[in-house]
Every structure is written in structure tokens, then in C-alpha cells.
Amino acid sequence: DIQMTQSPSSLSASVGDRVTITCRASQNINTYLNWYQQKPGKAPKLLIYAASTLQSGLPSRFSGGGSGTDFTLTISSLQPEDFATYFCQQSYSSPRTFGQGTRLEIK
Amino acid sequence: QVQLQQWGAGLLKPSETLSLACSVSTGSFSGYDWSWIRQSPGKGLEWIGDINHFGDTNYNPSLKSRVTISLDRSKNQLSLNLKSVTAADTAVYYCAREVLWFRELLYQNHYYFDYWGQGTLVTVSS
Numbered sequence: 001d002i003q004m005t006q007s008p009s010s011l012s013a014s015v016g017d018r019v020t021i022t023c024r025a026s027q028n029i030n031t032y033l034n035w036y037q038q039k040p041g042k043a044p045k046l047l048i049y050a051a052s053t054l055q056s057g058l059p060s061r062f063s064g065g066g067s068g069t070d071f072t073l074t075i076s077s078l079q080p081e082d083f084a085t086y087f088c089q090q091s092y093s094s095p096r097t098f099g100q101g102t103r104l105e106i107k
Numbered sequence: 108q109v110q111l112q113q114w115g116a117g118l119l120k121p122s123e124t125l126s127l128a129c130s131v132s133t134g135s136f137s138g139y140d141w142s143w144i145r146q147s148p149g150k151g152l153e154w155i156g157d158i159n160h161f162g163d164t165n166y167n168p169s170l171k172s173r174v175t176i177s178l179d180r181s182k183n184q185l186s187l188n189l190k191s192v193t194a195a196d197t198a199v200y201y202c203a204r205e206v207l208w209f210r211e212l213l214y215q216n217h218y219y220f221d222y223w224g225q226g227t228l229v230t231v232s233s
Contacts, residue, residue: 034219043201043223044152050210050217087152091218095167098152
């Protein structure tokens with residue numbers, strides 16, 4: 001199985017900050033990488049697919065980048081509704097695997 | 108707007124069979140794969156398996172011996188059975204739609220989960 005490792009595990013930031021979350025794959029997965037946001041008690045919500053394509057209807061402050069083994073999710077200017085947990089997921093091979101999550105908290 | 112509505116027993120004893128169902132609002136399974144995913148504090152998000160509209164299944168090797176995923180087109184319903192549960196199977200279980208997006212420029216097939224059920228907490232305890 002492909003292991004997905006996110007860093008940091010948790011992050012404190014303020015409204016208006018720019019934040020970047022990193023995801024590393026245990027092998028080359030090209031751009032077969034997705035990002036999700038999850039709020040307490042809710043299902044994950046798709047943010048970014050194919051490493052850099054923003055899901056329709058979502059604000060442009062979310063962006064994704066990277067290829068191969070190293071990927072980033074950047075939120076350019078944090079809004080109150082962005083405080084949540086973020087997961088990466090590889091779709092390069094089966095079984096699909098997820099990162100352990102990055103919890104973004106209000107400073 | 109696609110809606111996935113889940114239901115099933117939330118409390119099981121060890122060795123029992125977990126059975127969950129997921130109703131799909133759009134009325135058609137065609138063109139998509141349908142997955143079950145679970146989430147626990149200890150293991151995080153874990154993909155259990157999927158089924159396509161032909162009924163072909165693909166399971167996580169770690170659970171393959173105990174899992175059955177099926178679909179009932181007449182009811183627009185997806186089902187999960189997991190037998191011989193233990194406390195390690197305690198988790199929130201989600202159904203999700205997996206979409207194929209073809210990136211023409213690079214000739215790549217990308218998959219992602221775009222719609223999820225609301226989640227069902229299943230607790231295994233004696």
C-alpha cells in the first residue's frame with residue numbers, strides 16, 4: 001500500500017494568514033492526489049483533485065500543487081470557516097489511502 | 108445535487124456481522140464507482156472497497172476476507188456487509204461516490220470522491 005504522510009499534524013493560525021499543508025507519498029504517484037476538508041461530525045468534502053484542480057464552486061483561496069511524492073495544499077487567506085481538518089488521498093493505485101490529517105486551529 | 112443517505116445498526120457484539128445500506132438519490136449507478144470508507148481515531152480514514160455499475164468489486168486486502176459490497180439497482184441502494192467484527196471495527200462508516208475525470212492534456216484518468224453519505228457510527232462492544 002502507498003503510505004501518505006501529512007505535516008504538520010496540527011497547525012494554529014489566524015484569520016487572514018496564509019497556510020500550507022504538506023503531504024508526502026511513499027512512492028511516486030504523479031499527480032494522483034486529492035485533498036479533502038472535514039469539519040467535526042461531518043463527512044469529508046472534496047477540495048482539490050488531480051493535485052491542483054479546484055473543485056467546482058469552491059473559493060480560489062484554496063490551491064494545490066506538487067507531483068511525484070511531494071504535494072501542498074495552500075490557503076491564501078484564512079477565513080473563519082476554514083478551521084477544520086484536512087486530508088490528502090492518493091488515487092494512483094488500490095487500495096486508496098489517506099493521510100492522517102492536519103488539524104487547522106484558530107490561534 | 109446527489110445525496111447519499113445511509114442507515115444501519117450502530118451497536119454490535121464481537122463476531123456479529125455489520126450491515127449498512129446507502130441510498131443514492133440520483134437513481135443511476137452508471138458511470139461511477141461506489142465506495143465504502145471508514146474512519147476511526149486509531150486508523151484514520153480507511154478505504155474498505157468499491158463496486159462499479161457492472162457489479163464488479165474491489166476490496167482492501169486488509170479486509171477482503173470479511174467484506175461484501177453489493178448494489179441493488181431497483182432500489183438505488185449500495186450495501187456493505189462486514190462479518191466477524193471486533194472492537195477494531197468500531198468506526199464511522201461512509202459511503203461515497205468515486206468519479207473518473209479524464210485529464211486529456213496528459214492522457215490521465217483521475218479518481219476522486221465527490222459525494223459522501225452522512226456517516227454511520229458503528230460500535231462493537233460486548
